[in-house]
Amino acid sequence: MSDSLMHPDVDDELTGHNYDGIQEYDNPLPGWWKMLFVGSIVYSAIYMYYYHNGQVNRTIHADYNRAVAENMRLQFEEIGELQPDQATILKYMQDEKWVTFGESVFSTHCTSCHGALGQGKVGPNLTDDLWKHVKSVEDIAKVVTDGAANNAMPAWQTRLHPNEIVLVSSYVASLRGTNPGSGKPPIDGEKPIPPWGEE
Template sequence: MTDNNHKLDHSYDGIEEYDNPLPGWWKWLFVASIAFSPVYWVFYHGGAEGRSVHDIYDVALAENTRLQFAEIGDLEPNAETIVRYSHKKNWVRVGEVIFKTNCISCHGRNGEGMVGPNLTDEHYKYIQNVEDIAKIVTNGAGGNAMPAWKTRLHPNEIVLVSAYVASLRGENVEGGKGPDGREIPPWPEAPPEPEEEATP
């Protein structure tokens, strides 16, 4: 039987070593991985919105949470509901994902304002009461400068993104857009949580 491998010309304590090169396919796969890595880095870590692992996770989380809407039923876009959910961290996070998926091109990633107004200060252009947030998300404002989302978002999503926007008030994000509109009274206090009925 012929052995195509040849021994290397060194020996350690009488131990010899064959020259067993890596398979060509393995070496080319390694080279291809290195060549592909800049493309991967630019795509997923180059700063484009919605492409980072974190952003993809947030979108998947929101999709999963929509399946949980049966847990909370149909939310009413009234002041009590919006304020209550603005204090529920798990649902505020859902509202944040909805916001970052749809609203950052006008309002900035953190609500600091770009084309649209700053949502983190105390000044509001079309809002007098907290429930007005949901009305504007639903129907739009400013001659369609703010588009209507009633045909693109689930009613619960409108309430939850409104709760998130309400929670931004007073954050005063650094580098935010200047005041736009007038200062309005504070949001009402969060209502007490309804007591759960005792199971028989």
């Protein structure tokens, strides 16, 4: 409240401007208001420094990656560490829950080359009986792990959890014979292979 209202004998300074007979007082902002403004600038500088240099791995991406890793750890507690052998791949090929998990890995990393249904785009068709680098079902895991064709198929060993490799291999094995109708024609070097488990 203005001192002139509480003390009518005090004269407030005017700005000296006159707009249609209206004059403005030349009162400074309250001190607490100025300090709040200065404090917000100081706080923002400290906050920016802390956000970029303070606690290590406190970004949204790091938090997300930690949450995904923890979720994966909890899921994999149920099945332990899987081996990329024929028996394991064929077993999980029949388990709908884990085939769905393998499908999610495939959808995230493989569809750009192999198509959403495994029908093939840049990469080969995974739904027919003609395979180039695979002679048995465990070869799928080897190709996913180590890559193939001079890195045309990249190696995923360092980018996927070993269980993810086994489960995506089970999903890829389950695609065989689905024939989505828009499959990529055979490429050079592809040959028919026996049914899974009969190699």
